[in-house]
Amino acid sequence: MYWLTAKNAVVLVPRWRSLSFLLSPSLNRAFFLSASLPLIRRSERIFCFKERKLYTKPTKKHKQSKITKDYAHVIRWKEKIQMCKKPSSVLLVKQLTFSNSLGVDTTLRNGTLKEGTLNWEMLRFKSKFLREGLLCRVGDFYEAISVDACILVEYDGLNPFGGLRSDSIVRAGCPVVV
Structure with missing residues (x-):
């Protein structure tokens, strides 16, 4: 046949x-x-x-290993952040929560992680590149949030956006140089 x-x-x-x-x-x-x-x-x-496509659901083991991997990187960043010495970065570290890979506190102003927001997009990219710092171009600025912003304030000498406000998420960045 x-x-x-x-x-x-x-x-x-x-x-x-x-x-x-x-x-x-x-x-x-x-x-x-x-x-x-x-x-x-x-x-x-x-x-x-048409060729039939088979759709399979990810197993619990795969999901569990990804959560464990993310948790290991969150702990790694938490240890690095705890070594900050500058007074401004020490105040910023107190605003972080390590419930996600970005360290964003969702209870603060502009801290929403809803789908379609800038924070959600940055969280998606951060989950792909857990060991790197993430900068996002927003208009004429490169912007980092939470853990990455604390690293920029501590080691690059940048000032946080909005000063040291405790009611908003931690943000820092620099202007685009052309």
Whole structure:
């Protein structure tokens, strides 16, 4: 038995008659006789053949290992942040919560992690690159939030956005130099 497959291709059945020499004689007659009767009534009929996609749910083991991996990096950043010595960065560290890889406290102003917000986008990228600091270009500034902002304030000498406000998330950055 021969099968002809095509991935995501649209094939016209009447044109398959030229390939009839590939099929065995018994299949050849049975297939084209049954297929050609409705085709005579209608000028051309289009059939689509698609490859089936299998969707599987991630296992709990995979999810658990990702959470463990994120937790290890959160602990690593927490240890590095605890070594800050500048008075301004020490005050900023007190505003951080290490419940996510960014360290954003969601109870503070501008701390929402809803889908579509800048914080959510930064959290997505931070979860891909856990060991790196993340800067995001916002208008004419490069901006970092929470843990990355504390690192910029401590080691790069930048000032936090909005001063040392305790009611907003920790943000720091620098202007774009052209």
